[in-house]
Amino acid sequence: MTRPVRVAIVGAGPAGIYAADALLKSEAAQDPGVSIDLFERMPAPFGLIRYGVAPDHPRIKGIVQALHQVLDKPQLRLFGNVDYPNDIDLDDLRSFYDAVIFSTGADADRALDIPGSDLDGSHGAAEFVSWYDGHPDVARTWPLEAEKVAVLGVGNVALDVARILAKTADELLPTEIPANVYEGLKANKALEVHVFGRRGPAQAKFSPMELRELDHSPNIEVIVNPEDIEYDAGSIETRRGNKQANMVASTLENWAIRDVGDRPHKLFLHFFESPSQILGEDGRVVGLRTERTELDGTGNVKGTGNFTDWDVQSVYRAVGYYSQELPKLPFDVASGTVPHAAGRVVEGGEHMPSVYVTGWIKRGPIGLIGHTKGDANETVACLLEDRAAGRLPAPVQPEPEAVTAFLEERGVRYTTREGWHRLDAHEKALGAEQGRERIKVVEREAMLDASEPRS
Structure with missing residues (x-):
């Protein structure tokens, strides 16, 4: 050849x-x-x-x-x-x-097979991420009327969703978010964000740095219930053999023993709570039901038969991409x-x-x-x-x-590659006008126009 x-x-x-x-x-x-x-x-x-x-x-x-x-x-x-x-x-x-x-x-969002997943106010995390990242193929607005919000999952996407919901729009303004996202977040009514994981701190899939970043915002009070800090033999083995898991667990332990401060937005990290149903009335989310779980000795959990209904008006399912x-x-x-x-x-x-x-x-x-x-x-x-x-x-x-x-x-x-460089320069120029590094162009036609050679 x-x-x-x-x-x-x-x-x-x-x-x-x-x-x-x-x-x-x-x-x-x-x-x-x-x-x-x-x-x-x-x-x-x-x-x-x-x-x-x-x-x-x-x-x-x-x-x-x-x-x-x-x-x-x-x-x-x-x-x-x-x-x-x-x-x-x-x-x-x-x-x-x-x-x-x-x-x-x-x-796409991996399906979560529990009753109520299809209610109005139940959102896939991937959809929300696409919105705040300015994807050209999603709606330009997002419903942010809920004052109490649940996020299901204990991975980095769940952290991202929870953090974006708990931060103020002005905190995010220096980033590349487009105008429609800034305006949407400015109208966000969320004051409490609850993140739920069915297993314990040693099994959380957060990256240590991303977890610690939650606490950097002057507007977010991160709260961990001391009763959720629990380990069995399997969990201890995980901590000993996985440096990142140990760092995550240590961070959560430190948050669990400190006094709750007065930052305006509360972000709760709940463990040993397995979502069993998204509750609804008239087709809309009005709550979340979870079953308390307990460790079985191996690091896995089993249900206890004890259920709690949480007062939330919106649920974000961050249980994986598909x-x-x-x-x-x-x-x-x-x-x-x-x-x-x-x-x-x-x-x-x-x-x-x-x-x-x-x-x-x-x-x-x-x-x-x-x-x-x-x-x-x-x-x-x-x-x-x-x-x-x-x-x-x-x-x-x-x-x-x-x-x-x-x-x-x-x-x-x-x-083309040259077209991307033109779009890249255009977005940076938009940002420079406002003292920002970049403002992302959202509309597909606008992206295509900016990618073409200037006449």
């Missing part, structure tokens, strides 16, 4: 860009070379970093700088605002590329992933030639952003192994200009 290996990556979030980076660092990048096209349904790249990370986490958003270094490599092209499968499908991609890697992530099924690919509904063997997509026990997955669509929505590097390396190693063994069918139209002609013939208004 004298021409470069042509690879399409569907999804330009961290997982997709890490896969591109692994390809660019491989021996194949030297001989015969690699040519990579990133396809992204949003007009802008970076996926989870742009639309899934809370705006008051600039440390995490700093990962964008490293992703930019990969995105700007000359062997790579970006095709934004291109939807799989409506604008281009698997058969199309196979006709242009030697291999296709899907890195579409997980942006991937969207991809047409023409197999899908495991239970796990929300594409069946694979080390990244090779598997259907009917056989590897689908030239088709691969990486990131959350591969392993499920677990782990931190950096964990996707290991996924990418494994998947790319399999791809290159298949290439070396002659297992990649040759594309019919491998010329780089063939895919651009295809998209233009279909009338797809796609964005």
Whole structure:
């Protein structure tokens, strides 16, 4: 093969860009070379970093700088605002590329199977995150009338949701939130936010730094009930073997023994409370029922049969993300992933030639952003192994200009890497006018307009 290996990556979030980076660092990048096209349904790249990370986490958003270094490599092209499968499908991609890697992530809410989940006022955390992160495909307003709110889950997304609900709009104004989000949060009536976990402090999935950040706000009083600080043999073993779990438990212990202060917004962290029903009247949330649990010696819990009804008017379900099924690919509904063997997509026990997955669509929505590097390396190693063994069918139209002609013939208004740089500069200019680093553009058409060359 004298021409470069042509690879399409569907999804330009961290997982997709890490896969591109692994390809660019491989021996194949030297001989015969690699040519990579990133396809992204949003007009802008970076996926989870742009639309899934809370705006008051600039440390995490700093990962964008490293992703930019990969995105700007000359062997790579970006095709934004291109939807799989409506604008281009698997058969199309196979006709242009030697291999296709899907890195579409997980942006939907995993279902919580308890009565009342469908009531008005019961929200999926992913929906709320998309709203406050300025996703172009969600509503511009959000109902924030509840004075007492419940958040179900003890992971970092639950922390993000609880923190955004408990902070004031003015605290968040220095971030990149757009005007509609600021106005929405300014009208937020929440004074109490209750976070519920069915297990104990040693089993919480918070990152230590994110947990401690809750207490940094001058407006948020974090409250932990001393009765919720409890450990069994399994919990103690977890603390001894997991530094992060031990740090989280220690932070919670310190909060449980201190006096409650006078900050205006109260954020309660409840443990050993398993949600059993979202209570409603006239189709709206009026409360949450939980069952008290107790440790069973292994770090797991069992129900006690004792129930509590909590006075809340809104519930946010932060029990996990779920991937969207991809047409023409197999899908495991239970796990929300594409069946694979080390990244090779598997259907009917056989590897689908030239088709691969990486990131959350591969392993499920677990782990931190950096964990996707290991996924990418494994998947790319399999791809290159298949290439070396002659297992990649040759594309019919491998010329780089063939895919651009295809998209233009279909009338797809796609964005490019250069277009992203224009949008990036535009958002920073909007922010500079108000003394802020950036103001995110929300409307898709406005994003596309800002991405085009100035006349």
